[in-house]
Amino acid sequence: MATDRIIIFDTTLRDGEQAPGAAMTIPEKIQIAHQLSKLGVDVIEAGFPVSSPAQFEAVRRIASEVKGPIICGLARAKKADIEAAGAALEGGEKTRIHTFIATSDIHLSSKFADERYGKTLAEKRVQIKEMAVEAVTLARTFTDDVEFSAEDAGRTDTDYLCEVVQATIDAGATTINLPDTTGYCISDEYADLIGRVIKGCKVPKGVVFSTHCHDDLGLAVANSLSGVQAGARQIECTINGIGERAGNAALEEVAMAISVRGPHFDLTTGIQSELLTQTSKMVSTFSGFVVQPNKAIVGKNAFSHEAGIHQDGVLKSRETYEIMRAEDVGQTTQSIRLGRHSGRHGLFNRLNKLGVAINSAEKDRIYDEFTQLADRKKEINDLDLYNLVHNYTNVNNDAHYSLEDFGVTVGTSKHPEASVRIRHVRHDQVVEKVATGDGPIDALFRAIDHAINEGHDLINYTIRSISEGADAFGEVSVLISLGGPCFAGKASSTDVVHASAEAYMNALNSLAAHRADQESIQFVNTGIMQAFDGGVE
Numbered sequence: 001m002a003t004d005r006i007i008i009f010d011t012t013l014r015d016g017e018q019a020p021g022a023a024m025t026i027p028e029k030i031q032i033a034h035q036l037s038k039l040g041v042d043v044i045e046a047g048f049p050v051s052s053p054a055q056f057e058a059v060r061r062i063a064s065e066v067k068g069p070i071i072c073g074l075a076r077a078k079k080a081d082i083e084a085a086g087a088a089l090e091g092g093e094k095t096r097i098h099t100f101i102a103t104s105d106i107h108l109s110s111k112f113a114d115e116r117y118g119k120t121l122a123e124k125r126v127q128i129k130e131m132a133v134e135a136v137t138l139a140r141t142f143t144d145d146v147e148f149s150a151e152d153a154g155r156t157d158t159d160y161l162c163e164v165v166q167a168t169i170d171a172g173a174t175t176i177n178l179p180d181t182t183g184y185c186i187s188d189e190y191a192d193l194i195g196r197v198i199k200g201c202k203v204p205k206g207v208v209f210s211t212h213c214h215d216d217l218g219l220a221v222a223n224s225l226s227g228v229q230a231g232a233r234q235i236e237c238t239i240n241g242i243g244e245r246a247g248n249a250a251l252e253e254v255a256m257a258i259s260v261r262g263p264h265f266d267l268t269t270g271i272q273s274e275l276l277t278q279t280s281k282m283v284s285t286f287s288g289f290v291v292q293p294n295k296a297i298v299g300k301n302a303f304s305h306e307a308g309i310h311q312d313g314v315l316k317s318r319e320t321y322e323i324m325r326a327e328d329v330g331q332t333t334q335s336i337r338l339g340r341h342s343g344r345h346g347l348f349n350r351l352n353k354l355g356v357a358i359n360s361a362e363k364d365r366i367y368d369e370f371t372q373l374a375d376r377k378k379e380i381n382d383l384d385l386y387n388l389v390h391n392y393t394n395v396n397n398d399a400h401y402s403l404e405d406f407g408v409t410v411g412t413s414k415h416p417e418a419s420v421r422i423r424h425v426r427h428d429q430v431v432e433k434v435a436t437g438d439g440p441i442d443a444l445f446r447a448i449d450h451a452i453n454e455g456h457d458l459i460n461y462t463i464r465s466i467s468e469g470a471d472a473f474g475e476v477s478v479l480i481s482l483g484g485p486c487f488a489g490k491a492s493s494t495d496v497v498h499a500s501a502e503a504y505m506n507a508l509n510s511l512a513a514h515r516a517d518q519e520s521i522q523f524v525n526t527g528i529m530q531a532f533d534g535g536v537e
């Protein structure tokens, strides 16, 4: 039997944008719509045209500019809404009008309390069904692709829901959406609802049932998946799960569940999963909604392993703790995060990747220093590792240069200026230099460079506070390079200018030691070659 294709209906630009504070500009929405098209979604709900001129314009522009997916506009079961949606979508290549009305008794008795909708609940039910039919009929005059949603279907009496659904199908609805508007349903209940409505109606070929689940109980993705197992073939979802209140089912989670658990669902989607992270970042930037680090699929920690046992397992075989590959969802993060819980295997593997060879005699001490650092610092990055190794391996290095004195002056009316006195230990020579710079640290580093007079590039300079308060300790890390290998220096002090100078000197000493090593290797090689050449003659 052929594997069924699930229609991915993205409502980031409509339900997603309804999230308080998530409003996006029209150009941002257009950019997201293009990205959603590349991502492979089947339907883009671009907005709610009647609700504001900006919404109308966003839907209009997306319908005319974005090719590929069906472009959909939302409309209440009202003439003005449907006409506005029809006008906004006019001229679009593939368009859909999505009309909705609430069907649960809770909504009927409060939102439709006015007597013009009927005096009793029974009368209101009849009236609402008629409004739904009229809305679908009118929408069909604009497009052949009409979706009807029974708002709050999750809390609607099933027999009445079947009546409304049948009536709207008969009026020409091609997609029937059964939203769990309040995120109230538990997965088996939602699956049961979908199954019962499909069974309870005469469903012509081509009519598709849809899920639309909110995350108030954290069940939106689970409920959507249960819905498709019960026969729905469209899932409504949003990037990063943004949406009303606790949000909607997250597109990236739904798509990856269907893909990773292929044999379980026997379903597919058209989602190009390697674009998921990129899309998530775009939506996060434009909506201003930060993605939590532990967010499934697109969170920055989603493929990071910190516990030693996990790191060890993943390094032996990814399958031990990974059910999908980071690159399959477009994540490029360092999968092994070094921190307090990391083990030796993770540490030495990373050092190896950084090209830092550690002999077995050094390993215990390096690991010991690493664990001490990890107690102070949440995450250990590559620069920290360079520093750590450098600090240890440099213990036996005689310094080539030492900073005997320095001074920095700053003011509002002149450029920062620094002076240094540096001893060239090997030549027993003291050099004094002065330099100006863009800031005190820049001036200081320039003065040191003049005094040392050897070329290199400054690759990285970071400063962080390692204690609290105005007199906090500042830890400075510096990374310099000769074009190939990097040399790190680190120092801490309550005086960050002093710490910067010492960190820079440490890095320069490390580089000088490397140069000296290279020169002696060169010297030995040249000597061997000369001796060899002499022997042949």
Ligand code: KIV
Pocket: 015, 100, 149, 151, 152, 177, 179, 180, 181, 182, 212, 214
């Ligand atoms: O949650 C909901 O019921 C909706 C409808 C408009 C489909 O967003």
Ligand code: ZN
Pocket: 015, 179, 181, 212, 214, 244
């Ligand atoms: Zn919704």
